[in-house]
Amino acid sequence: MLDTPVSSAYPSTDVLQLTRRGHVLVVTMNRPGQRNALNAELRGALRATFDQYDKDPEFRCAVLTGNGPAFCAGGDLKEMAETKMQVPPEDSFVILGSKGRLEKPVIAAVNGFALAGGFMLAQNCDLAVASEEARFAISEVKRGRGAPWAVPLMSMVPKRIMMELLITGDPIDARRAYEVSLVNRVVSPDQLLDAAIDMAEVIATNAPLSVWAAKQSVELATEMGESDALRASHLLYHRVYTSDDAAEGPRAFAEKRVPVWTGR
Incomplete structure (x- = not known):
């Protein structure tokens, strides 16, 4: 299936490339010369894009990746120096949509370095596929900065792995990231985007x-x-059980055809 453009409801900006693959939105950060560092323009474009994605019935899953040799090098240090940033604005850590949480899933396709804020982006996605060349680091300690956003790692990796990442700032490779459950799959660089889209x-x-x-x-x-x-999940699934799709699934199975989902 070929990539096609997305609708005009999405942001039009040079710092993001957006394409459609069926019901999948592919979001590519496009500041390769700056290793896709998160400046104000890129952060704003990502927030607006994922806000639109979350309410767009045409898309059911998204893939986030980076153009060039890096996934994302984190915050734009040159911009921080120019603006004399001390405590980051609250929205600096809210990038995948303006609410800080999406209704629909996002998969990170990590093609190279995911450092600091780039690590945060990969962490905040629901699933992650990594190139064999990917490297992950919470590198803030090497720049005198902080990583309060890393707290949710406590539900993803063991305590000593989290401590190592936070206080050494040293990178781990893709295989190690897989071993400690930071990523779901590791593939060759030429297979990365296809694996994430699949x-x-x-x-x-x-x-x-x-x-x-x-x-x-x-x-x-x-x-x-x-x-x-468990109690809350029973309430969540009540909406599923009483939906049109809950009747469509068994009906399609009985009729030996592919289900036609409406999301209702």
């Missing part, structure tokens, strides 16, 4: 409300504790 297309073929409820229940489980999350 995963996204599998998700996009599933019932949208079931995917929505599954994503919410996983997030609840990591924040609320087992008993409270």
Whole structure:
């Protein structure tokens, strides 16, 4: 399936490339000369893009990657120096949409260095596929900065791995990232985007409300504790069980055809 342009409802900017692959939105950060460092323009474009994605019924999953040899080198240090930034603005850490949390899944396709804010972007995606050449680091300690956004790592990696990442600032390679559960798959560089899109297309073929409820229940489980999350998940899935799609799935199976999901 060929890439096609997205609608004019999405931001038009040189710092992002947006393409459509069926029900999958591919978002490519496009500041290769700056290793896709997050300046104000790129942060704003990403927020606006993912806000639109979250409400666009045409898309069911998104892939985020970077153009050039780096996924994202983090915050734009030159911009920080020019603006004499001390405490970052609150929205500096809210990039995948303006609410800080999306209803739909996003897959990171990490093609090179994911440093500092770039690590944060990969961390905030729901799934991650990494190139064998990818490197991950929370490098703020090497620049006298901080990483309060890293706290959710406590539900992703063991305590000593999290401590190592935070206080050494040294990078780990893709294989190590896979071993400690930071990424779901490691592939060769030439297979990266296709592997991430293939995963996204599998998700996009599933019932949208079931995917929505599954994503919410996983997030609840990591924040609320087992008993409270279990009760809340039953409420989430009530919307799924009473939907048109809940009847369409068994009907399509009985009729030996592909389901036609409406998300209702």
